[in-house]
Amino acid sequence: MAEIDNTIYEKLGERWYEAWDDPVALLRAENHVKTPWILERIRQNFGETKATILDVGCGAGFLSNALAKEGYPVSGVDLSSDSIRVAKLYDKTNSVAYETADALHLPYADQSFDVVTCMDFLEHVEHPEMFIKEFSRVLKPGGLFFFHTFNRSPLSWLMVIKMVEWLVKNTPKHMHVLHLFIKPSELKDFCRKAGLTVRDMTGIRPVFSSIPLRNYFSGVVPQTLKFKLTGPCLLSYLGYARKETL
Numbered sequence: 001m002a003e004i005d006n007t008i009y010e011k012l013g014e015r016w017y018e019a020w021d022d023p024v025a026l027l028r029a030e031n032h033v034k035t036p037w038i039l040e041r042i043r044q045n046f047g048e049t050k051a052t053i054l055d056v057g058c059g060a061g062f063l064s065n066a067l068a069k070e071g072y073p074v075s076g077v078d079l080s081s082d083s084i085r086v087a088k089l090y091d092k093t094n095s096v097a098y099e100t101a102d103a104l105h106l107p108y109a110d111q112s113f114d115v116v117t118c119m120d121f122l123e124h125v126e127h128p129e130m131f132i133k134e135f136s137r138v139l140k141p142g143g144l145f146f147f148h149t150f151n152r153s154p155l156s157w158l159m160v161i162k163m164v165e166w167l168v169k170n171t172p173k174h175m176h177v178l179h180l181f182i183k184p185s186e187l188k189d190f191c192r193k194a195g196l197t198v199r200d201m202t203g204i205r206p207v208f209s210s211i212p213l214r215n216y217f218s219g220v221v222p223q224t225l226k227f228k229l230t231g232p233c234l235l236s237y238l239g240y241a242r243k244e245t246l
């Protein structure tokens with residue numbers, strides 16, 4: 001079975017924000033849909049109070065920096081020190097507390113945060129249930145855990161792994177491996193075992209009409225690419241859970 005390659009993030013540098021011939025451009029485009037969805041739910045739950053947020057596996061800070069711009073106190077953690085360097089560079093608020101650390105051993109006390117976010121991360125690690133327990137540890141009771149990951153199915157293998165390899169020029173080998181993808185029912189179960197109850201889940205998929213025909217053969221992600229929320233969680237999905245108060 002192929003092993004995931006998580007070393008690729010250490011080599012991206014400013015391409016995190018600049019490259020269109022790399023799957024990282026897909027992450028950037030998807031972030032335009034994820035961020036407002038997450039913000040809306042944080043506001044619904046915490047009102048005017050500025051919830052404290054930890055973004056785990058934050059990469060170059062697409063979500064952390066966007067949430068900080070909205071005035072939230074944000075911390076961001078990633079194993080890749082170079083990604084953290086780039087995240088800091090693009091933090092216009094200069095306020096995010098970034099740290100290089102392993103998400104399995106977070107450098108924070110129990111019940112430190114109102115919100116933990118974890119985008120496109122759980123499918124990059126073995127034993128995601130252990131990570132979710134660690135995220136739950138640092139969440140305050142009543143706090144929210146936001147996640148985004150990929151469903152394990154033949155359709156995901158085709159659309160998320162193979163189509164990206166075929167269509168986007170600089171797709172690294174083993175950027176994603178199917179056996180680490182997570183079925184929504186499994187994720188619900190991992191959350192339940194960590195004292196978190198899933199409140200909402202929604203699918204996300206590309207808007208195919210936002211991709212000009214020529215881009216299917218150019219190896220480059222079009223700057224027009226859009227993603228949208230869908231009911232079924234067939235490919236990638238976004239959701240959140242609440243930590244039980246006991």
Ligand SMILES: C[S@@+](CC[C@H](N)C(=O)[O-])C[C@H]1O[C@@H](n2cnc3c(N)ncnc32)[C@H](O)[C@@H]1O
Nearest residue numbers: 006009057058059062078079080102103119120
């Ligand atoms: C696909 S990227 C997602 C980055 C970011 N969340 C986003 O949506 O743009 C996955 C990230 O997880 C990080 N990562 C992988 N294993 C990790 C671990 N054990 N602890 C912390 N970060 C890790 C990688 O370095 C990489 O930045």
